[in-house]
Amino acid sequence: MSLRRRLSGVVPGELLEKVPSSLEIIGSRSGAVAIIEIPPELENYKFAIAKAVAEANKHVRAVLRRVGGRAGEYRLYNYEVLLEGPTEVIHKEHGYYIKVDPTKVFFSSRDQTDRLDVASRVGEGERVLYLFAGVAPYAVAIAKLAKPRLIVAVELNPWGFKYMVDNFRLNKIKNAVAIHGDVAVVAPLLRRKFDRVLLTLPLGAYKYLPAALECLEKSGVIHFYHLGKEEDPFGEAEGIVTQICPHCQVVGRRVVRDYAPGVYKVRLDIYKP
Ligand SMILES: C[S@@+](CC[C@H](N)C(=O)[O-])C[C@H]1O[C@@H](n2cnc3c(N)ncnc32)[C@H](O)[C@@H]1O
Incomplete structure (x- = not known):
């Protein structure tokens, strides 16, 4: 079920189209972090959106909202924590593993x-x-x-x-x-x-x-x-x-x-x- 469908009845109809259609999930079955961009119009619904993201993706333990663009020498985003949980995860790609905490690197x-x-x-x-x-x-x-x-x-x-x-x-x-x-x-x-x-x-x-x-x-x-x-x-x-x-x-x-x-x-x- 899409995030928008999950949130219908929670987010007012006229704002539903602002709910992001994609998000980045870093991690694997052992635990994942979801990173999402939420526009200012949805400020009052940000925690409901985070809850829906976690419900839709069972391995997600933390939901972070991206704030602004990448900055600084280390090229990091600023995040607002919407669902608190571990952010160090092991991401699985093409048969290999990447351990990472996207809030740090x-x-x-x-x-x-x-x-x-x-x-x-x-x-x-x-x-x-x-x-x-x-x-x-x-x-x-x-x-x-x-x-x-x-x-x-x-x-x-x-x-x-x-x-x-x-x-x-x-x-x-x-x-x-x-x-x-x-x-x-x-x-x-x-x-x-x-x-x-x-x-x-x-x-x-x-x-x-x-x-x-x-x-x-x-x-x-x-x-x-x-x-x-x-x-x-x-x-x-x-x-x-x-x-x-x-x-x-x-x-x-x-x-x-x-x-x-x-x-x-x-x-x-x-x-x-
Ligand atoms: C765009 S990221 C790419 C990281 C990695 N190659 C990847 O694809 O996930 C660039 C990286 O360069 C590092 N960096 C920036 N300036 C550097 C420097 N002068 N010497 C070494 N590393 C640097 C940053 O901390 C960042 O991790």
Whole structure:
């Protein structure tokens, strides 16, 4: 039964269409957290909405209302707690597990198809550098679905680093190294050792593109994330690549998902000859 149908008779008819038709659920049968956006018109009904979300999704133990956009260096949302419960959960994706508390560190379940796509491109024996790794979901996907030789993941948020280490253990990954630090400091220490670099910071990764190129072997690939407007999703990102690395080739373009109204999160795959 849809959330709107559950709430008919609770939320007045004229406001029912404002009840969100989608929400993000992070977690699994062992417990999940639901994240929902509720418009101001539904302020008086927010707790009823949270109750309906929990009733409709039996594994949900906490319901959080997203307030504003992602902010700060750690790219976190502010949340209003509508249904109090544990927010540390184990999210199950494609046969692997991601332990995360979305109130403490970035995580988006909506990036899972992109994780599959990136993992499918990793060749046997590759050395992968994963910058801005958060709880390291791309590293886990690559380690479990491909056959890399080594993955090095770098994250600044101490909670991200903690969950990254937990996730390598949880998924029995032995060939990944977690580094707690600032990419600006760590990347220059890792020069020319990698076949593939992931730059997963759509708002600002371009500033680190020169450092990422330095980390890459010849014939290596960078997965470069950026934001693009609906009318020309890749234009700005491609302009940046041409400016910073004129001899590089863009060999892949992908709209990862919606980011904001009229704005997409995009990925360019950049080949360094
Ligand atoms: C958009 S999130 C992506 C996280 C992760 N790759 C994922 O897909 O779930 C970017 C991450 O970069 C981290 N970050 C931001 N600035 C950083 C820096 N200078 N050095 C290392 N990590 C940084 C943030 O804390 C955040 O976890």
